Every structure is written in C-alpha cells, then in structure tokens.
Amino acid sequence: MSVLKVCTMVPFTDLTRQYMRIEDEILLIQKKVLEKGRFILGEEVSAFEEEFARHCGVRYGVGVGSGTEALFLALMAAGIGKGDEVVTVSHTFIASALAISMTGAQPVFVDIDPEIYTMDPNALEHLVRKRKNKNGGRNRLKAILPVHLYGHPAEMASIVDIADRYDLMIIEDACQAHGAEYQGKKVGSFGLLSCFSFYPTKNLGGYGDGGMVVTDHKTLYEKMRLLRCYGEKKKYEHILKGRNSRLDEIQAAVLRVKLRYLRQWNEERRERAAVYKRLLENTEVICPGEKEWSRHVYHLFVIRTKRRNSLARFLKTKGIESLIHYPIPIHLQKAYKDLGYQKKDLPVTETCSHEILSLPFFPELTSEEVKRVREGIEHFLGGR
Secondary structure, X not given: OOOOOOOOOEOOOOHHHHHHHOHHHHHHHHHHHHHHOOOEOOHHHHHHHHHHHHHHOOOEEEEEOOHHHHHHHHHHHOOOOOOOEEEXXXXXXXXXHHHHHHOOOEEXXXXXXXXXXXEOHHHHHHHHHHHOOOOOOOOOEEEEOOXXXXXXXXXXXXXXXXXXXXXXXXXXXXXXXXXXXXOOEEOOOOOOEEEEEOOOOOOOOOOOOOEEEEEOOHHHHHHHHHHOEOOEEEOXXXXXXXXXXXXXXXHHHHHHHHHOOXXXXXXXXHHHHHHHHHHHOOOOOEOOOOOOOEEOOOOOEEEEOOOHHHHHHHHHHOOEOXXXXXXXXXXXXXXXXXXXXXXXXXXXXXXXXXXXXXXXXXXXXXXXXXXXXXXXXXXXHOOO
C-alpha cells in the first residue's frame, strides 16, 4: 500500500478549471450580449430554448429562473393545485418536494432502488394501488414526479406504464441528469413536462441560477411562457396569475456555449467514474450502479459505506473534500413533519441517507487526484 501524502487539497468541485477551458468563448459571448443591451428574453434565450429542447429530443423549451421554479411552474401548468397529491421520492434535494408544496398540493413519498437511488417502480405500484380509492373514493393522486438522481435515469418504462394504467401525469425532475439516457432516449422526453436546473455545479451549469421546462405539448408550452412572465399575453394584458421567473440573456448565452461541450464533459465524467470504480473495486465501499438500459452521466459520484461519517472526517484531515447528498430524507425533515411520516416508513431511503458519501468529482479532476482519494479511503479502511 502506498503512503498517503498530503499536498494540496483535492476539491469536491472546481468550477474555475472548466472556465479556463472555454474562457475566450465565454468572454466573447458575454461581450456580445452587453453590446446589444438587451438582457431579458432576447435572442440568446430563444436560441438556447430551441437548442436545449432539440438536445432533449422534444419540440419546446421555456427558460425560467431556476430548477425549483421549473418544477413549480411545470406542476402549475399541468393543473396541480390545492387538494392534489404528487408522488415523488424523499431521497433528493428538497426542491423536488417544495415545488409540489408551492402549488398547494401535497407530496407523497415513495421508496427508492438501493442500487441506483431513483424511484422504485414496485414501491410506486404498491403506493398508487393503495391510495387509489382513498378519501371517500376521490383519487387525490394526480401526478408522479420521478427524479433522475445523481445523473442516473429513473426506470421510466415501468413508471410510464403505472402512470398510464392509473391515469396519472408524469413531470420529470431531470435537474441532475443533463444528457442522461434511458434505453437510448434522453431524459426529459418522457414526461408531460420535464424540468432542468442550470445551477453552476450541474453538468450543464450557468454562472448563476437558471432552469428550463421542456415539453412536446404546444398548449402547455404556451401556458408556461405566460406563467414565467406575469401571465402576460402582451404588454400590460395579463390572462393568468403568473410569476417573474425568466432565464436572462447572459446566462442563456453562457449555456449555449457550454451545451456544445456537454457530451464531451459527460463522457469525461464517465471516464473518471470508471477510474474510481476500478480503483475502489477491492474495497468495502459500494460504488454507484449503472443499469444496462441507462447512460449514467455522473452528476455526482456517490459511494456507500456503513462508516460514512468517520470516513468523511478522515478524508478531510487528508485534504480531501467530500459531501453528503442527502443526510436527512425529506420525509423526516422538520419542514414536513405535518405529513406524519415516521422513521422506518421508507427503509431503503433511510438506510442510504446514513451510508452515502459524495467523492470529489468533476470533468477536470485529474488521475492523480482520483488516486489520492482512493489512497485516502484505503488508508482509512486499513486502520492506519
């Protein structure tokens, strides 16, 4: 076993490295926008909406203020509101549930697959069947919101089948899965509406907040365009109670540049994930799974170990950053105690929340840095 040497820190992520690769293009496009003097809903937003929708394999895209706003406005456009229920997972960023709550509807949580951490179709089927005739025969359940977590697609064929049989809408949360594929088809092309975030750390990230909803449905597309801009059909004529949630021109311009590199960067993520898996295959940690029907784009590289907290502390002492996504499941958060969930209600979710650890991971991570992480883990597991 090699001796672990501490040099510089291995960062969890480093956005400056990506910027340096495309600096000239970024500065040029920002200068172009500034010189035009139009910063809201201009040519760059329109062009990016078209390009990103085409990338997802759908007809329409609507740029909005953030991934959270994308989820909220998509649910709102689909008619979700007070008294309705939407099934989603508890093991995800809280925005997946908050967006449901923002409409006045109630999230209903279902357990996850222990290998890929996305919605378990068997658990979903059981839950939907159980709730179908609840509430005096009125089915409050209106939609399913699967989350393509960490860059791995949810098992969409089964989820679509369940949605069809029980007359439920699908709203995809693809905020962590830009470019991921299910059976050769891009995520974002399965739902009635599908949502993306362009938060800076995402596989396709801007230099601030931003989001998009994509769809094949023209009527919903037109409704989304109204909802994101005050419900305004034309200046000072408002036909819906909308919001102010618009992707701005500079972010759209930056994202247009970055979209051209997304496939390359995703492939670099997959290459680094393969190195991690190879170097960690003889240790006790569990590496991320990848189903044969998927193309995982590794937004994060998430391992599992029963000694998660101790490992994270040890890596920190060796100059290696790590993060926990997510230590407290949503159904056990104080913000959602009113829903009445208890510990052990979602056993797989709760087990994973105590064992998962996200390692340093981004396209520019070097082989030497990956080896340092491996050595740190081996050092810990060896008790030295």
